[in-house]
Amino acid sequence: MADDPFVLGGTTFTSRLIMGTGGAPSLEVLERALVASGTELTTVAMRRVNPEVHGSVLSVLDRLGIRVLPNTAGCFTAGEAVLTARLAREALGTDLIKLEVIADERTLLPDPIELLEAAETLVDDGFTVLPYTNDDPVLARKLQDAGCAAIMPLGSPIGSGLGIRNPHNFQLIVEHAHVPVILDAGAGTASDAALAMELGCAGVMLASAVTRAQQPVLMAEAMRHAVEAGRLAHRAGRIPRRHFAEASSPTEGRAHLDPERPAF
């Protein structure tokens, strides 16, 4: 949508859908899904790819002209995350980093203390930091104050498909943010993505909802439409909620039928 550009870390994007690559049945399916999603930015776990190896997911992104967003998936400490980010910058020549510091393998929930520390270090080091965070408005504010380029709260745990469990927190985060807020993790289907956008998110990041769907390419297309629809709805402004019905058809100037002859 040319009249509604999405600016992230100084770069302008047309698509507001950021994709992940994990879980795809094959690179071939992933490639078609990425095309169908219309994404211009896709995240890749730096611990699982080597940029020097050809034929990997990085080659696919390169071929499609999709910008790579390296992430620090699999890190448990700020120290590891900072190290991984630096290696990613060296390998890919980008300051963008999707910062993930998880607390345990079972929930994959972010470790807020480690996350904030790593974010501070990386911002000081010149990175454009996009932190995967809990849906905690206080933590979100602190990450923003630390200089992060976006806030990426989870709707629900990674890969759970449980949608946005606390929409109210999302509203609070969006209200106080002056950087883009991007739903990260939890989207299960198109309505989840649309809801995020309606709540005022600037974008949606997802992987499993597409890559693990029965028809990844179809779901990718659905997500593209959902993000666009949700964004349009947000911009359009929803109507106030009412308790009682309000007729949508006007009664003024209604056709006057012959009272002698009922219509039925």
Place this chain on the structure above:
Amino acid sequence: MSRTSETSDVGSDVTPDVLVIGGGIIGLVTAWRAAQRGLATAVLDPEPGGGAAQVAAGMLAAVTELHYGEETLLGLNLASARRYPEFAAELTELTGHGLGYRRCGTLAVALDADDRAHLRELHALQRESGLQSEWLSGRECRRLEPMLAPGVRGGLRVDGDHQIDPRRLAAALVTACERTGVVFHRVRAERLTVVRDRATGVVTADGTVLAAGQVVLAAGSLSGRLAGVPEAVLPPVRPVKGQVLRLTVPERYAPFLSRTVRAVVRGSHVYLVPRENGELVVGATSEELGWDTTVTAGGVYELLRDAHELVPGITELPLTETRAGRAPARPTTRRCSARPTSTACCWPPATTATGCC
């Protein structure tokens, strides 16, 4: 060099003043020092510098390995630690070998409240014993070592506990022995020969009889089962199996860890010893399995599991070696923590010197 071979040729036929059974670190040091002082010395070992020295991590940890009731051992260990820098420098100067001697200190950490209480107790004992150690909060520990897990609850910083690379130390000692004219008999000792309650030499596995003025028994855990040693003086040592892993810290991850890190994870001790050359030694299991030196899936799994809990980032490092060795243990202690320059439990007429690093 020519002197060495001459001495060896001549030496084999001459009855040595001192015959050392066991060419591990203790045996080699003893032989080297004896030869330096002008004694004709021989070492009996099928593989000098092999054995436990090839497996051990090389922690010189008098303070962090302090235990209740081991004050005498502590005295020996501290005396040894004080002499180590000079010992290492002398050996390097003589042989040109680097020993990996590193005064990097040790950080012993606790991962939960129980471990923390245990460490606090150790800290109190250290202070009572007049030792230098500093209590750090979890955050302070992690500031020193950022790769430590967020769960670290506190720790003890002991700057005086150092490390050496036992492989390089053993190689240097073999060279030092050769340079000072020590004769090597690369064969196993079969039995000690005793005449009128006096050790007179050994019979080797190939049947050769070697006589000597003095016999030093320094065969590590094997010292406890050498035939011919009178029951009354047989050293009460047994082998304790320890599995040890070696990982490599690639240049781009360096330094990863700057000092030795150790902890008790659910009751088992785990340590990570970072060498200057990028090697990271992770150990050790402690198994009462006699002479077995098999590396098992379970042993490797437990070490990696515990090390991962302590330093999660190790999963990214190449695993370069898995090995098992036998540490000599005495009934009174968990393991012998004797040091080459400090331990020589002597009694006439034979001398034993058994320890491990």
